[in-house]
Amino acid sequence: MLKGSLGLIALSSLLLSGTAFAQEKIKVGVTATLEGTYTVLGEDGIRGFQTALNVLGKKVGDKELEFVIASTDATPDSAVRAVRKLIEQDKVQILLSPLSGDEGIAVKNFAKTHPELTFINAASGAQETTYVDPAPNFFRYNMDGAQWQVGLGKYAYDEKKYRKIATVGEDYSFIYTQVFGLVLEFCGAGGQVTNRQWVPLGTKDFASVIAALPDDVDAIYLGLGGADAVNFLNQYQQAGGKAHLMGGSIMIDQTILSSKGNAKNALVGTLAASGQADTWEDPGWQKFVKDYQDAFPPNKRFPSPSLLATNYYGSTMALILALRQVNGDLSDNQSKYKAALAKIELDAPNGKIKLDANRQAIGTNFVTEVVDDGKGALFSKVVKVIPNVNQTLGYDPAVFAKIGLPSRTVPECKKY
Amino acid sequence: MTRFVERHPAWALIVIIAIAVALWLIFAVWPPGIEEAIGRKRVFLNALFNGITLGGLYFLVASGFTLIFGLMRNVNLAHGSLYLFGGYVGYAVSASTGSWILAFIVAFILTALVGVLLQVLVFRRMEGQDLRQTMVTIGLSIVFADLMLWACGGDFYQIQTPTWLIGPIDLPLLTAVKSSGEPVYLRYPLVRLVIFLASVIIGIAMWLALNRTRIGMIIRAGVDDRDILAATGVRIQIVFVLVFALGAGLAGIAGVVGGTFQSLSPGEDIRFLLASLVVVIVGGMGSIPGAALGALIIGLAEQLGSVYIPTYAIVVTFLIMVLVLALRPQGLLARR
Numbered sequence: 001m002l003k004g005s006l007g008l009i010a011l012s013s014l015l016l017s018g019t020a021f022a023q024e025k026i027k028v029g030v031t032a033t034l035e036g037t038y039t040v041l042g043e044d045g046i047r048g049f050q051t052a053l054n055v056l057g058k059k060v061g062d063k064e065l066e067f068v069i070a071s072t073d074a075t076p077d078s079a080v081r082a083v084r085k086l087i088e089q090d091k092v093q094i095l096l097s098p099l100s101g102d103e104g105i106a107v108k109n110f111a112k113t114h115p116e117l118t119f120i121n122a123a124s125g126a127q128e129t130t131y132v133d134p135a136p137n138f139f140r141y142n143m144d145g146a147q148w149q150v151g152l153g154k155y156a157y158d159e160k161k162y163r164k165i166a167t168v169g170e171d172y173s174f175i176y177t178q179v180f181g182l183v184l185e186f187c188g189a190g191g192q193v194t195n196r197q198w199v200p201l202g203t204k205d206f207a208s209v210i211a212a213l214p215d216d217v218d219a220i221y222l223g224l225g226g227a228d229a230v231n232f233l234n235q236y237q238q239a240g241g242k243a244h245l246m247g248g249s250i251m252i253d254q255t256i257l258s259s260k261g262n263a264k265n266a267l268v269g270t271l272a273a274s275g276q277a278d279t280w281e282d283p284g285w286q287k288f289v290k291d292y293q294d295a296f297p298p299n300k301r302f303p304s305p306s307l308l309a310t311n312y313y314g315s316t317m318a319l320i321l322a323l324r325q326v327n328g329d330l331s332d333n334q335s336k337y338k339a340a341l342a343k344i345e346l347d348a349p350n351g352k353i354k355l356d357a358n359r360q361a362i363g364t365n366f367v368t369e370v371v372d373d374g375k376g377a378l379f380s381k382v383v384k385v386i387p388n389v390n391q392t393l394g395y396d397p398a399v400f401a402k403i404g405l406p407s408r409t410v411p412e413c414k415k416y
Numbered sequence: 417m418t419r420f421v422e423r424h425p426a427w428a429l430i431v432i433i434a435i436a437v438a439l440w441l442i443f444a445v446w447p448p449g450i451e452e453a454i455g456r457k458r459v460f461l462n463a464l465f466n467g468i469t470l471g472g473l474y475f476l477v478a479s480g481f482t483l484i485f486g487l488m489r490n491v492n493l494a495h496g497s498l499y500l501f502g503g504y505v506g507y508a509v510s511a512s513t514g515s516w517i518l519a520f521i522v523a524f525i526l527t528a529l530v531g532v533l534l535q536v537l538v539f540r541r542m543e544g545q546d547l548r549q550t551m552v553t554i555g556l557s558i559v560f561a562d563l564m565l566w567a568c569g570g571d572f573y574q575i576q577t578p579t580w581l582i583g584p585i586d587l588p589l590l591t592a593v594k595s596s597g598e599p600v601y602l603r604y605p606l607v608r609l610v611i612f613l614a615s616v617i618i619g620i621a622m623w624l625a626l627n628r629t630r631i632g633m634i635i636r637a638g639v640d641d642r643d644i645l646a647a648t649g650v651r652i653q654i655v656f657v658l659v660f661a662l663g664a665g666l667a668g669i670a671g672v673v674g675g676t677f678q679s680l681s682p683g684e685d686i687r688f689l690l691a692s693l694v695v696v697i698v699g700g701m702g703s704i705p706g707a708a709l710g711a712l713i714i715g716l717a718e719q720l721g722s723v724y725i726p727t728y729a730i731v732v733t734f735l736i737m738v739l740v741l742a743l744r745p746q747g748l749l750a751r752r
Contacts, residue, residue, distance in 0.1 A: 034570070035682065035683060036682075036683050037681075037683070039570035039681060039682055039683070040570050040571055040572065040681075042570075043569075043570050073683075171726075171727070197726070198726055198727070199722065199726060200726075200729060200730055202687075203722070204678045204679075204687070205466060205470050205678065205718065205719065205722075207462065207466040207469075207470075207605070207608065207719070208459070208462055208463040208466045208467075208719045208720075208722050208723045209722060209723075210462075211458060211459050211462030211463065211466075211723075212455075212459045212462075212723055226572075227572050227679055227681050227683075230572040230574065230679050231572075231678050231679050234574055234677070234678070234679060235605070235677065235678075237582065238577065238582060238583070238584075238605040238606075238607050238608070238677065239584055239603075239604075239605045240583045240584040240603065240605070259571070259572050259574075260507075260511075260571065260572065260573050260574060261573070261574030261575075261576060261679075262576070263574060
């Protein structure tokens with residue numbers, strides 16, 4: 001905690017410099033996982049956030065935006081602690097938080113205790129956050145984990161001819177949501193998911209998990225992120241693993257694809273799905289990649305922005321653009337601002353984004369395959385683009401509600 | 417041994433039966449009934465071996481910790497930072513020279529130097545003030561963690577495994593017999609075996625050095641009563657510096673090992689500090705054999721736990737610690 005706040009003081013003083021003269025300010029609190037297993041993800045999220053500030057500027061009418069950054073470690077209590085500190089100590093009016101799945105659920109619940117403030121989700125992707133009992137002042141401009149897997153199951157079944165797969169995932173809400181999306185589609189197409197293994201977030205020694213992987217499957221799906229993913233791949237290579245791999249959205253991401261060492265090479269050819277694809281030709285995406293690359297020296301960033309950078313960019317974009325629409329008017333418990341946020345349509349780098357009645361994003365999804373660019377750098381290459389993915393994944397809401405909430409065993413492997 | 421059997425016949429019987437069951441589980445081909453009840457033998461054997469090799473890594477970290485505590489009675493809560501520092505040094509060396517062995521040597525020397533500086537500049541100034549030393553080392557661990565975050569960033573580093581160690585080997589242990597009658601042997605990552613062997617060798621070397629050499633005798637005497645030892649004319653401060661350097665150096669070596677078969681990133685320092693605390697609490701503060709036993713127990717508990725009760729795997733470790741603290745608070749192999 002103390003470590004985090006030290007970094008925080010340094011960061012916030014950086015952001016504060018240059019605003020010496022008196023003028024009305026709007027205070028915004030930002031959280032990111034700058035500690036623990038997901039440190040790299042949090043750092044790149046902040047890079048996405050700063051890229052958005054570079055592009056959009058910090059002025060809203062005659063007011064200036066002021067940001068305070070707080071650090072979390074992907075656990076729900078750390079997120080609530082950080083948000084509470086931002087509200088009570090730093091007196092922020094708008095929050096851009098949080099990064100990770102379990103944090104999202106906790107912050108959404110906390111948001112209800114401060115109905116006068118506005119919470120904009122930074123990057124978290126658990127389904128429950130906006131699907132179950134949503135908070136009226138919590139807005140999410142990125143898709144959830146299940147939406148990010150749309151297209152993967154069908155592509156694996158139809159194009160790759162996988163029939164039986166097993167999954168390994170971190171034991172928390174975001175990965176439940178990802179596996180939910182995968183299983184629903186893969187089993188719906190006729191495939192079988194024979195085994196689902198769950199490991200605690202922050203597992204270092206995967207050797208026994210690797211030994212327990214079944215041999216009689218066509219592919220193994222990995223729902224891991226950050227340090228866990230790197231450790232898994234390293235030990236998978238040492239154990240001589242040879243299976244076909246499939247990956248979740250934070251597994252096949254620059255946070256892992258550009259990690260040091262050669263364990264990541266096991267990922268070449270891996271099929272994955274996510275809310276972005278590194279090599280997408282779209283001019284909006286290409287411009288974002290360039291803005292990101294120009295904002296930081298090459299050794300202080302990834303070759304191309306990670307999903308976290310993209311999400312933070314999109315959320316910051318919504319935060320600033322909606323604020324400009326109401327000319328910085330936060331009176332009457334920010335009601336005008338909230339109305340503007342609910343109906344804003346974003347031209348985000350990863351496709352158009354609009355919100356549904358639960359204030360959850362409807363957006364574009366990408367099925368990708370990992371390729372080597374010939375110089376040793378790995379990128380995710382688009383194989384399929386799926387526009388207008390909503391939270392019920394195209395199912396009738398009544399049918400979708402019957403499936404149940406994502407968990408270790410839900411959904412069952414069958415056609416709904 | 418015979419006295420133990422005479423005194424506790426019931427316990428001896430239980431121990432013998434447990435050993436027999438364990439040996440049978442390891443060497444026999446499992447009948448289908450057992451495979452159904454507790455899963456495939458391959459998984460069990462892998463978890464067992466992983467537990468033992470992970471125990472080897474924990475021993476490397478914890479032995480330095482316990483050595484320093486045993487002699488100087490100071491709880492060095494910056495020990496985890498030394499581990500991480502050693503790992504980063506090892507990464508830098510192996511990335512620039514390509515030599516894995518050299519990484520160990522340089523990491524040992526540099527972390528030992530940091531240890532010497534810590535002892536001379538910090539601990540010597542507050543000798544005998546346990547609480548103050550503990551607080552200062554907590555502070556130092558935070559400062560070190562931030563310095564390393566500043567220098568190395570939040571990225572994950574992995575030390576390249578040398579090519580001759582990559583990949584699995586077949587061990588002469590049967591895991592199953594195919595329907596064609598062809599035996600299936602256990603495949604196991606070579607690098608983990610080598611690292612385990614290395615930690616066994618280091619453990620034995622330390623035991624020999626402590627029990628068979630003059631300097632070891634001085635250290636043991638210091639553990640028992642350092643005031644009397646100082647009164648006999650031994651230059652105790654030099655012994656302190658030496659022991660601190662050795663303990664820190666071992667943490668540095670452990671960092672290279674950890675960076676090879678796991679990964680290095682911010683937060684690892686705390687994780688290994690916690691692991692070595694649990695290990696020495698279970699084994700007994702200040703005892704090298706205790707550290708070995710504690711490391712083995714914790715390693716096995718983590719790995720078998722992660723396979724058979726994955727949801728509660730984290731709890732098992734602390735449950736063991738609670739049990740030990742409740743039943744034998746001085747630790748399993750503590751001398752007093």
